[in-house]
Amino acid sequence: MNNKENTTIMLYSYWRSSAAYRVRIALNLKQLDYQTTPVHLIKNGGEQHSEAFHEMNPNELVPVLKDGDLVLNQSMTIMDYLDETYSGHPLIPSNGEQRYTVKALAQDVAIDIHPINNLRVLQYLEQECEMTAEHKQSWYKHWIGIGFEAFETKLKHFSGLYCVGDEITLADICLVPQVYNAIRFGVDMTPFPTIESIYERCNQQAAFIDAMPENQIDAE
Ligand SMILES: N[C@@H](CCC(=O)N[C@@H](CS)C(=O)NCC(=O)O)C(=O)O
Numbered sequence: 312m313n314n315k316e317n318t319t320i321m322l323y324s325y326w327r328s329s330a331a332y333r334v335r336i337a338l339n340l341k342q343l344d345y346q347t348t349p350v351h352l353i354k355n356g357g358e359q360h361s362e363a364f365h366e367m368n369p370n371e372l373v374p375v376l377k378d379g380d381l382v383l384n385q386s387m388t389i390m391d392y393l394d395e396t397y398s399g400h401p402l403i404p405s406n407g408e409q410r411y412t413v414k415a416l417a418q419d420v421a422i423d424i425h426p427i428n429n430l431r432v433l434q435y436l437e438q439e440c441e442m443t444a445e446h447k448q449s450w451y452k453h454w455i456g457i458g459f460e461a462f463e464t465k466l467k468h469f470s471g472l473y474c475v476g477d478e479i480t481l482a483d484i485c486l487v488p489q490v491y492n493a494i495r496f497g498v499d500m501t502p503f504p505t506i507e508s509i510y511e512r513c514n515q516q517a518a519f520i521d522a523m524p525e526n527q528i529d530a531e
Contacts, residue, residue: 320345323367323375325352326527329425329488330386331374335527336484337390339518341399349529352430372429387421390481400518402481413475416465416482420489424458428492448496455493459503462486466505473509479516487513491524 322338324331324347338345350373351358358364359371368375368384375382376389378396383389394402404410426432428451436442436450469475474482490510494500500507513519524530 318379321348321377322346323348323350323364323373323377324527324529325350325373326524326530327492328352328373329492330372330421332488332491332522332524333386333421333484334374334376334389334393335522336487336518337393337402337481339521340402340479340484341393341397343393343397343399347528349527351529387417390484400479402484404475404478404480409475409480412469413480413482416462416469416474417480417485419458419462419465420482420485424455424489427454451496452498455489455496455498456502458489459493459498459506463503463506466509470505470509472512479513479518483509483513486510487519 320338320343322331322334322345324335326349350364352373355361357371359368359373364375365371367382370384372384374386374389375384376392377383378392381392383392390402403413433447433451436447437444442450466474471477473479474486486506487510490500490506514523520526
């Protein structure tokens with residue numbers, strides 16, 4: 312494990328971005344100092360589309376992490392990098408089976424649930440498909456509902472205090488921002504009691520509290 316102690320980590324983030332929220336939790340769990348450069352996803356047509364940001368990440372999505380000369384996008388890869396580069400709380404267990412269970416749960420959120428509810432998808436539905444705000448809301452709730460139903464079922468086999476056993480892992484780091492946004496969009500969490508209790512337990516930890524959207528320098 313190589314701790315790069317002399318570099319300042321920079322996170323390009325938006326307070327409400329759930330992918331950036333994941334990375335903020337991971338940085339906090341690792342107790343790494345970092346600075347935030349806010350990228351406003353709405354103002355001025357979205358600063359993620361600016362020339363300067365595009366040059367850094369042609370995908371025009373946050374987060375981006377800079378650590379020395381390294382510039383990385385993709386929250387899952389960023390967290391992989393942090394876990395392999397820095398000591399502190401391990402994000403993925405070393406135990407064989409748990410390791411892959413954690414990865415699969417994290418990907419359930421990051422790959423299957425999150426991308427179809429992303430800002431640019433919702434904007435496309437509204438602007439190009441002329442979907443009403445009401446339909447957009449039901450799109451969001453529909454896909455979250457399907458994703459959370461499966462996640463809740465899987466948790467019955469794996470969960471202890473957290474998603475997989477009694478330690479916080481990447482699965483919790485991915486789940487919490489998704490639940491935060493689901494609640495913001497008015498999703499009824501009653502059918503998902505295990506998810507909800509893990510969400511509440513995680514949110515008692517400083518690493519999760521400090522990463523909350525409302526506690527960011529660009530919160531509105
Ligand atoms: N797979 C990417 C997804 C990143 C992503 O979707 N970021 C959203 C915020 S959560 C974004 O920047 N959206 C801007 C847009 O849709 O224009 C990751 O995990 O980092």
